[in-house]
Amino acid sequence: MNQKSSEEQGRGRRLAIIGAGPIGVECALRALDEGFNVALYEAKMPGAHVRTWSHVTFFSPWSLNRSARGVATLQAAGVELAPDEDVPTGAQYLDAYLEPLVEALKRDTHFQLFEQTRVLGVSRVRALKGDLLANPKRARRPFLLRVSGPEGERFDEADVLIDASGVLENPNRLGPGGLAAIGEEALNGEVIRAIPDVEAQRDRLAGKRVLVVGHGHSAATTLGALTELRESAPQTHITWAYRAEDEPFVEIEGDTLPQRLRLSRLGNAIARGEVSGVDPVGGVFVERITREDCALRVVLADEQGTTREIEVDRIIANVGYHPDTSLTSELQVHLCYASDGPMKLAASLLASAGNADCLAQSSAGPEVLKNPEPEFFVLGTKSYGRNPNFLLKIGLEQIDDVMTLLTQKEGDV
Ligand SMILES: Cc1cc2nc3c(=O)[nH]c(=O)nc-3n(C[C@H](O)[C@H](O)[C@H](O)COP(=O)(O)OP(=O)(O)OC[C@H]3O[C@@H](n4cnc5c(N)ncnc54)[C@H](O)[C@@H]3O)c2cc1C
CATH class of the missing domain: 3.50.50.60 (FAD/NAD(P)-binding domain)
Structure with missing residues (x-):
């Protein structure tokens, strides 16, 4: 993580991330460099979903599974990294990369990790779902998170909200x-x-x-x-x-x-x-x-x-997964009727459907990550809804795209 200065775009704004999977953790790392104060909420422990398939070998090599920033952070901390071309198992990914990265994050005073803390629902302070439609005032009402942790339930607030909670908790049915x-x-x-x-x-x-x-x-x-x-x-x-x-x-x-x-x-x-x-x-x-x-x-x-x-x-x-859309149902999110993913990204994925090779995909750019709800983004595998083609390489590009949006917007709100 780099030195921060008051010139940085996040300028102490509060960014909350739901889910400490690969994308939540990578997003926290990047957001700290942009000057945000980051709160990362994890229902279980970091990497909990990958842990359920820790015995499975990735099909993508290390080079596609980790960010340049993550690699640099671990190298600076003296962690030895596997060669780019090797292909890790889920367990190796966690042991050799995600967990050391979380340890590095914890040393940053602008970072808080709330483990064993589930986000139960999100909304805006003093604004219902239907309030302040397309009104810039909505962005000035902080996000309100109802969370349940070891100390019980509480409300937290944030200026920017990222849902990276994945889909693995909701397996599809057989019928x-x-x-x-x-x-x-x-x-x-x-x-x-x-x-x-x-x-x-x-x-x-x-x-x-x-x-x-x-x-x-x-x-x-x-x-x-x-x-x-x-x-x-x-x-x-x-x-x-x-x-x-x-x-x-x-x-x-x-x-x-x-x-x-x-x-x-x-x-x-x-x-x-x-x-x-x-x-x-x-x-x-x-x-x-x-x-x-x-x-x-x-x-x-x-x-x-x-x-x-x-x-x-x-x-x-092994019939796939679907996102939990109830988590953000009090926000103004436009979901795709077919995939349950955010609409703009879903439409762009639909337009590029037909390419059998998910590796050939790249992020469709910052605009498709926007929602009607200002400063709210769905990233990672949940952003694809029921579409199973998500790859970590796409999620890493999404993080860059969202940070571009957030840092460009600074000063407007
Ligand atoms: C078997 C398998 C193999 C895969 N192989 C590859 C591969 O080779 N290459 C590749 O690029 N991709 C692969 N993927 C796809 C994808 O990269 C992974 O699913 C990856 O884990 C997605 O990361 P994520 O951070 O988006 O979500 P997740 O890893 O699912 O993380 C979400 C986190 O959010 C937490 N959470 C959920 N709900 C809440 C809540 N309400 N409050 C707080 N925390 C919450 C969870 O506990 C979890 O830790 C694979 C997926 C699977 C299932």
Whole structure:
């Protein structure tokens, strides 16, 4: 972090960030350099969402996962960094980068980290959602944050608010049209809604009949780990149910990310029935789940209503996530009706849809990050709503874009 001066654009304004994931932490680092007083609220511990997939290897290398500012901060603190071209696991990303960065942030007197502190809702001081529409006075009413921490509930205030709370707390459901399947909610947490650490959960999975649902790279990662498990536990039987009727993965010509290409190839090979011990069922969704003694009876249905029943011991749902829009429902945020992401960014993502390579994306610039609510921004994976193509490299560009907006605006308000 650089020396601050009264000339800096943040000039002691209070910037609150919801979520100490990779983007919240990187944003705090940048905002301190711009002269803001930063309060970072984290419901659990920094990097909590990455921790749920700490055993998974990134498909992007270090060079795309960390900022130049973050690298410089850690180098100045004497932290040894892995080469740019290496690809970390989630755990390595946390241990070697995010956690040391948080430690560096804590040394800055303009920074406060509120761990185990959940933001429950946000609004404006003395302004309801419908008040001061398109009125510059709205920007002069501070943000009001209702938070719950170790000491109980309280209200905090901020001048600028950034929501970087991610989507991982809200996994999608298994049933038709995104609804829960009949009986799904009654299973009370029995469905595994993450990429499981198959080795750590060996007792739960080895030798079992496992249903994997989903057709993204998360499902392919799970299938890869389960097929490896079969080498030492050949009784393990896997059924893979997914929506696509054709090959589920696009194999990108000359993909520069070998890990992604490997997963896509594996997924397509399984879909063609070329991997023993895995039964692929394409073009279906889960209609109903019934517990029968120790087993789960699952009805899979296709678009024509043809059903097929299977009996399994475990269900792993890798069917994506959606944002919690209630957190900011008292603010003037225009959300996309299809993705639940902020409208301007969603529209720009829709316009560029069709490119199968998420690596080819770049940030669409500062303007698309603006909301009707002044000085409020959604960054990171939550900014993409239900669109799964977010990458850290985009989030780092978003931070630059927002800081450009905030520092340009200084003096106007
Ligand atoms: C399995 C997997 C693999 C991925 N691999 C890659 C990859 O290789 N390359 C890449 O670029 N991207 C990858 N991504 C996508 C993306 O980069 C990650 O999801 C990344 O963690 C997003 O960072 P974030 O800071 O936006 O959100 P998150 O990491 O989700 O962080 C959000 C934080 O907010 C906290 N929080 C939530 N609600 C509240 C609240 N109300 N109050 C306070 N705190 C709150 C959470 O506890 C969490 O710590 C991957 C994602 C997954 C799931």
